[in-house]
Amino acid sequence: MKLLSLIVVCLTGGLLLYGTADLPDWGDPNAPASLHLSNYYIENAIRDTEVPNLVTAVLADYRSIDTMLETAVVFCAGLACFLLLRDFTPKKDHHYRHVPTGVILHVKNPDRQVIVGNEFEDMDKEWLPPDTIIKTVCRMLIPFIQIYALYVVAHGDFSPGGGFQGGVILGSSFILLAISYNLKYLLKRVSEKFLGILSAAGVLVYMGIGLAAMVLGGNFLDYEKYAPIFGEHHIRALGMLGVEIGVGMSVTAVMVIIYINIVSEGKHDEGL
Amino acid sequence: MTELFMLIAAKYNYCLYVILMMIGLYAMIAKNNLMKKLVGMNIFQTAIILFYVSIGFKHNATIPIIMGDHGHGGHGAAINAADYMNPLPHVLMLTAIVVSVATLGVAMALCVKVYQRYQTLEEDELRMRLSEKIKL
Amino acid sequence: MYWSINLVILIFVIVCALGAIYVKDLLATAILFGAYSFMMCLLWAIMGAVDVAFTEASVGAGVSTVFFVAAVFRTSRRTKD
């Protein structure tokens, strides 16, 4: 079996290598790829959209339907993890730790709830000793990660960055919170319902901007049509910023949804 | 012989993405463990992204961000297209990376679900347990 | 100047890719997979694709390694081949 797959792989590899013989040289400025369309983008993007970062200009304005469908793919992945893994059966046994004495209570029937106050602390089955170093460092680190993520989303027009990267960084700050403390700690602050709605709302923001352009008479996602409302100056850059925020919202929510569902196998109780 | 070497030297980037792709394809087909197949799948997709990005590369050209005086409404000096990299492959690859992560996330969820049901991720053990299930 | 750095990084990339496939323990595969993504991010930064490098770093090296480790946590860590 392994030998057969090796032969198949080498065969396709050889065919592709033979195909590369006719490709233009790597990196020469007048290869056909970089003559026709990209020259238009380089020369005219500044004049049309006043956005220095060409990649964001092409991403969010010239080919904005691509990015909207891209956000729909991300939303689809989040919904998929919710659909596949989430199971709503209540957990049978709970573990509580009495903080002052360190005694561990193992409550079997689910309706006897123990108030998780200052005395009792909720904990997972594979209980890890509370590592104060990790907790304090992460507690201090997370706000700065989040501010940086918002900067990346907002600053997509001028520096490399944008909705996807900022959203992922914001999402990973929540995941860091879940890893340093435990999953229930995160779920108390960021409920699953909020994440589900945020992921759908992000794509809806993107779609709303497109549909409003349609209502105002232009084609779908044509930011020029907002001029009468928001004034002529920098209108496309504003449209792109709104779109990037929508993308950032949905990517953040989806990354956290996927993490929560994979790590707790859908029961949302114990995690990494 | 030197002509062949010059040919390879001029296009070595395109030859190397094929090698990466074949590693990914081999891992997807021949590996026994489902998670290893996932790694192979991601390597396969990243290799194609490498091919796209190496299309957009131009010698002695800067990154596709137009800084400085051209920035204000384009009335500055005319922008020479040769000294900026080609932005279009970068846009396409932003989409492809996010698609590969979304597919990876869904495939991970499927692996966890398969493990929940059969307690194994090895292809041969799975086949055995599947055939057992049919007999009973 | 590009030529030499590119080749070194490409060799690292291929070594990480082969390592990620042939190592037995899945957690080691996850770490090597993160290293592979990071090397790819370096390669793209050199080739001028700054946005793509940023995305690959945050999405490839960052989040997919976390998903991988989370999935290994929920399934088994040892592999036979």
Added chain:
Amino acid sequence: MIHYPAIVVIAPLVGALIAGILSFVEERYAYPAALIATGISCAAAVRDLIYVAGHGPIAYHMGGWAPPMGIEYRIDTLNAMVLVLITAIAFLNLAASWPNIKQEMPDRSPSFYAMYLLFVVGLTGVASTGDLFNLYVLIEITSLSSYTMIALGDRDRGPISALNYVFVGVIGASFYLLGVGYIYIKTGTLNMAEFATMIPTLQDSTTILTAFILCIVGVFIKMALFPLHVWLPNAYSYAPVGFARIVAPLMTKVMVYVMVRLMITVFGLDYIFIKLHIADTLVWLGTIAILAGGVMALAQTNLKKMLAYIIVCEIGYMVGGAWLGNDLGLTGAVLHILNDGLMTFALFLAVGNMVYKLDRVQIKDLKGLFAKMPWTMTGFVLAAFSIVGVPPTCGFFSKWYLILGAFKAGAWHFAAALIISSLICAVLFFKVFEVCFFESPDTHDGHGSDTHGRHTTVAIQEAPAISLAVLGIAGISLIVVGMYSKTIVVRLIWPLLSS
């Protein structure tokens, strides 16, 4: 300013998002929202068809940018027809499979509707986009949503077959992406129409040849043509019924549409048939697909698996027909996209009703089904006649064009395969009818025949009314499309081929 091309794709996406939100807020309203979304999309698609049939193709510039710079949705007669097919089947299937979904996944059906609508977005987008890379993103949406929905079906085998589908689907989509990369590196453009104008100058470059082979192989993998079909039978038979009813008729047919689109508009007919010499090998591939699909279907005991192999056989029809090289063959292939979609939809509707009532689809368990479920079985028989190719139904007409094309092109092996497969389908369906009609239902198995066929009066346990109504509509549409196939061909398909 007609916005219908955009509305067809955007309406299901808005519906999916609203259903996604509603599944957390107000679960009751998710289903009506989904119904409204597919309804709007279907109305917009019909309006599109009427407009295109009247005034010629629409070019809708997304974001207000002209084609090479921005993305353009070109709607001409071919994809207007396919769009109407997709949205009509999506709307009818949603109406019919409400009880099935409620039965199979009671706790998460609202989000299932959201995922279902995302699948419809992907399909409508694939059928209407005019940009090569945008097509890849839309293929990703369709496959991602079909991976998850397949895994929600059978508790034991669903996830494994979905995982196999993930691996094969990713290889297919990535080959297509690589083909687009090779096209882009040689021409610098991603727009289909513009690439078609550049093709004559690049006729003999190996890069364009590799690009063509990669794109076609990628589409063949997603289409489950015979040697690459391994994932299809498991995926479609273990999928939940509500979803199997839309993925079976549409997913592979939309990929055939993509292949036809690549052949006609992107690479151009003269480049394919004159420059390349692979036309007859592909006709042979189609023949092998037909025969292998038919033979494997004979060996199946599970009804759903049998229908899945019949789909593989139908794909052989279309691929073989498209590559015959003459306009009759291509007309037959395009008409077969429409007819086969309807036929498979009607078949899976009937199977869905059976599964709703019996919950087991082994052929030997279908005893006495005519007595128990008369209406479902009449729909099933009608669809079976259409697949075999009995004149009033639409299946016959597309097969007729395919056979004419085969004779004209002198591809005797293809014509022979067409006729043999009709016989095989006939044998297949009569095997099922024999079990359903003649064996009495509830006697203890084994010697049930000693009552020599006396029909005990059996209580009719019919599927819910809504599913039967939709099955009725599907059945009637089979005959109506059959009747009007001449007008469809003349008005819609021939202007396309003449251009």
